[in-house]
Amino acid sequence: MKQVLIALLVTGALYSLPVQSTEVANIENVNNGGVASLRGITELDTTRKADPMKRVEKDRSPIDRDYVYQPPLIPHQTRHYEVSLNANKCLSCHSWKYAGEMGATKISVTHYQSREGQVLSDVSPRRYFCLQCHVTQADAAPLVENEFKRVDSLR
Amino acid sequence: MKLVSNFWRKLCKPSNAAVGVVIGMGFVGGILFWGAFNTGMEATNSEAFCASCHEPIVNEIKETIHYSNRSGVRAICSDCHVPHNWADKIVRKVQASKEVFAFVMGNISTEEKFYARRKHLALREWQRMKENDSQECRNCHDFDFMDFSEQGQRSVKQHSTALASGEKTCVDCHKGIAHQLPDMSDVPGWQ
Numbered sequence: 001m002k003q004v005l006i007a008l009l010v011t012g013a014l015y016s017l018p019v020q021s022t023e024v025a026n027i028e029n030v031n032n033g034g035v036a037s038l039r040g041i042t043e044l045d046t047t048r049k050a051d052p053m054k055r056v057e058k059d060r061s062p063i064d065r066d067y068v069y070q071p072p073l074i075p076h077q078t079r080h081y082e083v084s085l086n087a088n089k090c091l092s093c094h095s096w097k098y099a100g101e102m103g104a105t106k107i108s109v110t111h112y113q114s115r116e117g118q119v120l121s122d123v124s125p126r127r128y129f130c131l132q133c134h135v136t137q138a139d140a141a142p143l144v145e146n147e148f149k150r151v152d153s154l155r
Numbered sequence: 156m157k158l159v160s161n162f163w164r165k166l167c168k169p170s171n172a173a174v175g176v177v178i179g180m181g182f183v184g185g186i187l188f189w190g191a192f193n194t195g196m197e198a199t200n201s202e203a204f205c206a207s208c209h210e211p212i213v214n215e216i217k218e219t220i221h222y223s224n225r226s227g228v229r230a231i232c233s234d235c236h237v238p239h240n241w242a243d244k245i246v247r248k249v250q251a252s253k254e255v256f257a258f259v260m261g262n263i264s265t266e267e268k269f270y271a272r273r274k275h276l277a278l279r280e281w282q283r284m285k286e287n288d289s290q291e292c293r294n295c296h297d298f299d300f301m302d303f304s305e306q307g308q309r310s311v312k313q314h315s316t317a318l319a320s321g322e323k324t325c326v327d328c329h330k331g332i333a334h335q336l337p338d339m340s341d342v343p344g345w346q
Contacts, residue, residue: 086339092346
């Protein structure tokens with residue numbers, strides 16, 4: 001009986017050895033080498049505690065553009081505005097049909113053009129998903145220093 | 156059977172009990188009946204009861220502000236879809252019995268069937284709310300107590316003109332606030 005038990009313990013120990021060695025290898029793989037990134041200096045396999053979510057600016061007047069052809073920024077909240085196959089809440093104010101009545105910025109004529117520049121009768125499907133280019137703004141400090149300057153004509 | 160016929164015979168004969176006792180029994184019986192009726196009514200207003208048939212829609216509200224928000228004040232299905240006023244509530248409940256029939260017949264028994272029928276159902280609900288001047292919104296959102304200085308520019312613009320004059324009602328603009336929308340291509344105000 002005693003011999004059987006010893007045999008079992010020995011095989012068990014043998015099996016656990018390779019597991020330990022892979023753990024050692026993993027520790028080397030996840031070591032960040034003391035380099036800090038936007039994630040902080042956390043190890044690669046740990047998830048840093050998320051920053052508190054930034055508050056989206058509720059409502060303000062239009063934001064000036066920084067470069068020619070910049071998609072204008074959204075100066076208001078868009079929480080739960082549905083943009084799907086069935087409905088596009090943005091177009092309820094910003095489409096040419098409603099912009100005047102609602103006092104909203106009209107979407108540009110480029111949204112009514114095909115990729116080849118042919119003018120269409122309605123918003124082009126490739127321009128339908130507004131939030132791909134136009135984004136809301138949060139009152140947040142830049143993550144990295146930015147020396148970008150506007151072109152002369154926009155300064 | 157004999158018990159029932161005996162009881163019936165007893166009911167047909169004038170009682171020996173004093174009038175006060177009979178009135179008292181009627182009073183207590185009335186209270187019990189009314190309590191049971193209202194409890195039943197409340198049970199069919201609960202979120203769990205709605206979800207037993209409409210589960211996909213009940214799930215949609217979870218990401219909206221009427222389900223989860225900063226102060227934890229919530230609206231459940233019946234707050235918006237069942238009138239609070241007693242007489243109107245009874246009318247709506249009777250109408251709902253037809254909807255139970257439609258459900259039993261399997262009109263929305265699969266997701267495909269539901270999505271195909273969704274526009275019809277939505278249009279009916281919007282029409283109902285337009286006819287009662289969005290009463291279910293106004294049960295909580297009272298126009299008289301709205302502080303325009305606390306609202307965004309865009310809200311003030313619409314609320315102080317179209318809503319204040321009564322030209323538009325809440326549901327004219329606030330569609331799909333607790334659900335996903337059906338195909339909106341021919342709905343006024345949408346494109």
